[in-house]
Amino acid sequence: MTFEIPFGPQHPALEEPINFMFKIEEERVIDVKTRLGYVHRGIEKIAESRNYQQLVYLSERICGICSFAHTLCYSQTVEELLGLEVPERAKFIRTILAEMERIQNHYLWLGLTAKEMGFETLFMYAWRDRETIIEMLDMISGKRVNYGVNTIGGVRRDIAESTIERIEKSLEYLEKRAEHYTRVCTKDPSILKRTVGVGILRPREARALCAVGPTARASGIARDVRADEPYAAYGEIPFKVVTYRGCDVASRMYVRIDEIKESIRIIRYALKKMPEGPIRVKVPTRVPEGEAVSRVEAPRGENLHFLKSNGSDKPERWKIRAPTLANLLSLCRMLIGVNLADVPVVIAGIDPCIACAERVALIDAKTKRREIWDGKDLWRYANEWYRRKYGF
Amino acid sequence: MRRSELRRQLRIRARDIIVKRERRFAVNVDEKSLKRVIRRLMRMDNYTHLSTITALEVGSEIEVIYHFAFTDAMVSVKIRISKDDLLLPSIVDLIPGAALYEREIHDLFGVEFEGNPDLSPLLLPDDWPEGVYPLRKWWSAERINAKLGGKR
Numbered sequence: 252m253t254f255e256i257p258f259g260p261q262h263p264a265l266e267e268p269i270n271f272m273f274k275i276e277e278e279r280v281i282d283v284k285t286r287l288g289y290v291h292r293g294i295e296k297i298a299e300s301r302n303y304q305q306l307v308y309l310s311e312r313i314c315g316i317c318s319f320a321h322t323l324c325y326s327q328t329v330e331e332l333l334g335l336e337v338p339e340r341a342k343f344i345r346t347i348l349a350e351m352e353r354i355q356n357h358y359l360w361l362g363l364t365a366k367e368m369g370f371e372t373l374f375m376y377a378w379r380d381r382e383t384i385i386e387m388l389d390m391i392s393g394k395r396v397n398y399g400v401n402t403i404g405g406v407r408r409d410i411a412e413s414t415i416e417r418i419e420k421s422l423e424y425l426e427k428r429a430e431h432y433t434r435v436c437t438k439d440p441s442i443l444k445r446t447v448g449v450g451i452l453r454p455r456e457a458r459a460l461c462a463v464g465p466t467a468r469a470s471g472i473a474r475d476v477r478a479d480e481p482y483a484a485y486g487e488i489p490f491k492v493v494t495y496r497g498c499d500v501a502s503r504m505y506v507r508i509d510e511i512k513e514s515i516r517i518i519r520y521a522l523k524k525m526p527e528g529p530i531r532v533k534v535p536t537r538v539p540e541g542e543a544v545s546r547v548e549a550p551r552g553e554n555l556h557f558l559k560s561n562g563s564d565k566p567e568r569w570k571i572r573a574p575t576l577a578n579l580l581s582l583c584r585m586l587i588g589v590n591l592a593d594v595p596v597v598i599a600g601i602d603p604c605i606a607c608a609e610r611v612a613l614i615d616a617k618t619k620r621r622e623i624w625d626g627k628d629l630w631r632y633a634n635e636w637y638r639r640k641y642g643f
Numbered sequence: 644m645r646r647s648e649l650r651r652q653l654r655i656r657a658r659d660i661i662v663k664r665e666r667r668f669a670v671n672v673d674e675k676s677l678k679r680v681i682r683r684l685m686r687m688d689n690y691t692h693l694s695t696i697t698a699l700e701v702g703s704e705i706e707v708i709y710h711f712a713f714t715d716a717m718v719s720v721k722i723r724i725s726k727d728d729l730l731l732p733s734i735v736d737l738i739p740g741a742a743l744y745e746r747e748i749h750d751l752f753g754v755e756f757e758g759n760p761d762l763s764p765l766l767l768p769d770d771w772p773e774g775v776y777p778l779r780k781w782w783s784a785e786r787i788n789a790k791l792g793g794k795r
Contacts, residue, residue, distance in 0.1 A: 287766055288767060295778060296778060459738065461693050461740030463692070474691055479713075479714045544667065546717070555694050555695055557710070559699060570695070570699075572694065576744075577694075577695070577740070579743060580742060
């Protein structure tokens with residue numbers, strides 16, 4: 252018997268409004284279609300009536316979690332059009348903050364994924380540790396999210412000598428915790444049962460579907476903008492691109508935990524090598540005619556901004572492509588063949604950033620009977636199913 | 644990546660290849676050569692993926708830009724089509740990952756992609772009035788609001 256199940260746009264397994272229409276046979280998903288646009292804010296349209304300085308603030312608000320990646324990407328396009336060279340120190344500060352944001356995002360992701368698995372203790376621990384890095388970001392920028400540090404021509408906040416010691420202390424703690432999570436996630440039987448072999452995305456499929464970020468890297472593809480096209484200070488900092496070959500949710504988890512450790516190393520190196528000097532340059536309000544494309548490796552993957560200017564103080568066209576849109580088709584591919592009970596954890600696997608689903612409607616294909624499940628029901632169903640099957 | 648290499652591999656006229664700066668290339672194509680050029684681009688060394696597709700308005704034409712990522716460059720394949728005849732061949736058969744980008748442009752600019760199996764609305768609501776393409780310049784926020792009867 253085939254069921255059609257609309258999943259979202261309100262659902263707890265993903266904090267973003269997106270709709271998935273699942274076709275399921277017994278327990279297995281056999282087809283899935285997506286629908287976006289529930290929170291389409293028309294940012295690209297608004298941008299055409301704002302000046303370049305105002306757009307720094309607008310780009311900060313595209314995403315609450317990777318706000319730094321978006322402002323960085325936007326600033327880089329404007330700087331390219333203006334022909335500006337950003338001061339060296341600003342480049343290092345941008346690198347440090349971008350990596351701190353990555354650590355923050357990956358801890359958040361680890362917590363949410365653990366919650367999807369019904370492992371709430373891990374969720375609490377991961378979010379407690381995330382608090383450490385948020386405090387550091389708060390100390391540097393004055394804000395816990397939407398840091399307001401980037402600006403066209405540099406950064407607005409310096410990293411003072413006195414704060415470096417505190418940052419290093421917190422990095423030490425976070426590194427210890429990351430080691431601990433590696434141990435937990437590779438040993439704990441309930442995590443392994445829920446993630447190994449679940450939500451498979453083969454390397455060939457990932458290539459064809461243009462997957463980016465940790466989603467691609469967990470399928471063994473070393474695709475990372477930081478390495479391919481070094482921006483900010485990444486060209487001067489040695490680091491390795493983390494890849495795993497498991498192609499499943501477990502690999503996506505290991506990629507992110509290892510990236511936390513790699514980010515910590517990058518920050519340590521950057522703090523040591525950070526040159527003295529100014530942190531920003533003055534910029535004109537009018538931007539000469541031209542086009543620029545800029546890419547940034549956001550925590551979730553490649554982020555692309557395209558900007559076309561017409562010589563005035565407002566852009567002609569500003570195009571934003573956030574990583575989640577690039578990974579959506581890959582996600583649909585992963586979902587085909589998984590159990591209904593695994594759907595939340597697979598969706599969480601790509602770290603989607605669209606927005607929150609609150610209920611699921613189950614429709615019996617034959618009787619057209621509709622059952623509305625709220626998020627808690629599906630979540631309970633998923634965890635009950637695993638408890639019955641494996642006796643956790 | 645070098646200009647000479649791009650020209651040799653793609654086999655197109657030299658004036659259609661523009662070097663914007665280091666690591667940034669633009670290639671102008673027409674409807675007939677679009678898929679051929681993309682197929683050749685995909686066979687080049689260091690090709691990684693299609694980053695996205697951008698559409699924008701240039702006077703009476705719509706310009707569609709395919710952003711291709713290489714490990715050592717970005718290549719923008721540009722094509723211009725008249726607003727009276729907004730039809731482009733879909734590249735979904737070459738790159739399945741382009742499906743959502745084409746749907747997005749179909750929603751916001753009204754470009755038809757011949758060969759894309761699913762061009763249903765992705766971003767706009769189901770009851771969105773026909774012929775309203777929100778990212779075109781003529782459709783200012785006021786005009787869209789008036790068309791929607793003041794509703795949001």
